[in-house]
Amino acid sequence: MSEPTKYVLSDSDIPKAWYNINPDMPLSPGPVLHPVTKEPVTPEFLSVLFPMRFIGEAVSMERYIEIPEPVREIYKLWRPTPLIRARRLEKVLDTPAHIYFKYEGVSPVGSHKLNTAVAQAFYAKEEGVKGFTTETGAGQWGTALSLACQMFDLNCEVYMVRVSYDQKPYRRIIMETYGANVTPSPSEKTKFGKSILAEDPQSRGSLGMAISEAVEAAVASEGEYKYSLGSVLGPVLMHQSVIGLEALKQFEMADEYPDVVIGCVGGGSNYAGFAFPFLREKFENGKDTRFIAVEPKACPTLTKGLYTFDYGDTAKMAPIVKMHTLGHSFVPPGIHAGGLRYHGMAPHICALHAHGDIDAVAIDQIPTFESAVQFARAEGIVPAPESAHAVRVAVEEALRCKEEGTERVIAFNLSGHGLLDLAAYDAYLHNQLEDYEYPMEKIEEAMKDLPQVDFEE
Numbered sequence: 001m002s003e004p005t006k007y008v009l010s011d012s013d014i015p016k017a018w019y020n021i022n023p024d025m026p027l028s029p030g031p032v033l034h035p036v037t038k039e040p041v042t043p044e045f046l047s048v049l050f051p052m053r054f055i056g057e058a059v060s061m062e063r064y065i066e067i068p069e070p071v072r073e074i075y076k077l078w079r080p081t082p083l084i085r086a087r088r089l090e091k092v093l094d095t096p097a098h099i100y101f102k103y104e105g106v107s108p109v110g111s112h113k114l115n116t117a118v119a120q121a122f123y124a125k126e127e128g129v130k131g132f133t134t135e136t137g138a139g140q141w142g143t144a145l146s147l148a149c150q151m152f153d154l155n156c157e158v159y160m161v162r163v164s165y166d167q168k169p170y171r172r173i174i175m176e177t178y179g180a181n182v183t184p185s186p187s188e189k190t191k192f193g194k195s196i197l198a199e200d201p202q203s204r205g206s207l208g209m210a211i212s213e214a215v216e217a218a219v220a221s222e223g224e225y226k227y228s229l230g231s232v233l234g235p236v237l238m239h240q241s242v243i244g245l246e247a248l249k250q251f252e253m254a255d256e257y258p259d260v261v262i263g264c265v266g267g268g269s270n271y272a273g274f275a276f277p278f279l280r281e282k283f284e285n286g287k288d289t290r291f292i293a294v295e296p297k298a299c300p301t302l303t304k305g306l307y308t309f310d311y312g313d314t315a316k317m318a319p320i321v322k323m324h325t326l327g328h329s330f331v332p333p334g335i336h337a338g339g340l341r342y343h344g345m346a347p348h349i350c351a352l353h354a355h356g357d358i359d360a361v362a363i364d365q366i367p368t369f370e371s372a373v374q375f376a377r378a379e380g381i382v383p384a385p386e387s388a389h390a391v392r393v394a395v396e397e398a399l400r401c402k403e404e405g406t407e408r409v410i411a412f413n414l415s416g417h418g419l420l421d422l423a424a425y426d427a428y429l430h431n432q433l434e435d436y437e438y439p440m441e442k443i444e445e446a447m448k449d450l451p452q453v454d455f456e457e
């Protein structure tokens with residue numbers, strides 16, 4: 001009998017609880033500080049922005065938190081997602097390695113982002129608010145939240161980074177199809193947006209600016225709207241843990257266990273969701289696995305950013321957290337992996353990196369697309385440019401196995417498909433892509449503007 005290629009679970013295998021890494025953290029991810037007082041935030045401050053249940057999850061020390069039934073019911077639309085053995089890619093690479101990928105692109109919106117969007121929308125509905133404000137870079141997060149809001153009959157106000165709004169009309173159209181209202185950021189709708197436009201009417205925007213606008217709009221609504229963030233925060237990482245929890249079961253079916261667990265990192269949510277359940281196996285059962293987070297050289301947060309306190313947004317309205325940062329004023333170069341262009345990184349990922357549990361590598365976009373195309377030709381799936389970073393490092397690992405003659409098990413998270421990112425593929429295929437390394441001088445410059453925090457841990 002031939003060996004399986006796909007490991008598919010049934011509805012009843014959708015996890016009943018998320019894995020919360022808080023009680024297992026070897027180093028504290030640090031406090032969340034008020035942007036003005038620089039003191040630890042109170043639940044009252046956070047409750048202006050986030051639903052209470054979400055805030056409770058952020059501080060919870062319970063290892064497993066039950067997934068509400070209405071959320072699990074919606075997960076059934078696309079979960080469990082398949083774990084696929086990339087046998088054809090293994091053949092092309094002629095490697096003894098076994099390559100597996102968890103495929104989150106099967107969600108209706110084409111990425112992992114819906115895993116948390118549905119949970120957050122459910123919490124907002126429970127609190128009886130009118131809707132959410134949010135930001136989106138490349139559009140993946142805005143798309144997910146638009147659909148989740150529609151499912152719970154909530155309004156969705158999306159501030160979309162100007163450059164993506166202009167370059168990616170299809171994402172805007174999907175969001176509008178799901179019923180969202182999409183505004184290019186910076187905009188005239190907020191004080192902060194106006195101030196940016198007054199200085200630079202041609203501003204291309206950034207995720208940090210769009211976050212500021214969305215936060216300002218939520219605060220100004222006086223309780224009618226909450227603000228939703230699609231990455232970085234603890235509860236978001238936790239909602240994504242369904243990815244790794246399912247993958248653990250699927251590896252049992254395959255009778256294998258990963259030696260290396262790879263994923264791309266923007267704010268850190270898809271990687272956390274995939275990797276943390278495997279990290280738990282390492283902490284609890286001594287499993288010997290290597291963890292690799294992959295980022296673009298154009299936005300090298302973990303590999304070059306300082307590990308310090310910084311604001312989550314450009315206007316200094318969002319809380320201050322301890323994270324690797326390129327500075328909150330970071331305006332990213334126009335690389336194609338839009339979802340990897342955030343100036344900061346999830347504090348949990350940073351703490352695990354500092355503790356030596358997660359390695360980080362930064363790669364260029366041309367080799368990234370080279371591997372994405374190789375993957376597409378072998379496996380048929382066109383990866384999202386963000387996810388392609390994980391593909392690249394998986395390929396490099398597989399080639400190392402070939403060189404060394406070792407049969408390691410490589411697992412990576414394919415966080416989304418790239419069917420709405422074809423312009424990026426077009427640029428690669430027609431030699432119009434350029435590599436770009438974010439210069440150290442710019443990072444040093446931005447560090448002059450960090451908040452002065454004397455918080456003692």
Ligand SMILES: Cc1ncc(COP(=O)(O)O)c(C=O)c1O
Nearest residue numbers: 140231266267268269270339416
């Ligand atoms: C497909 C895809 N993968 C990865 C990311 C990066 O985000 P995170 O690190 O939170 O998973 C994004 C962000 O937009 C994305 O759209």
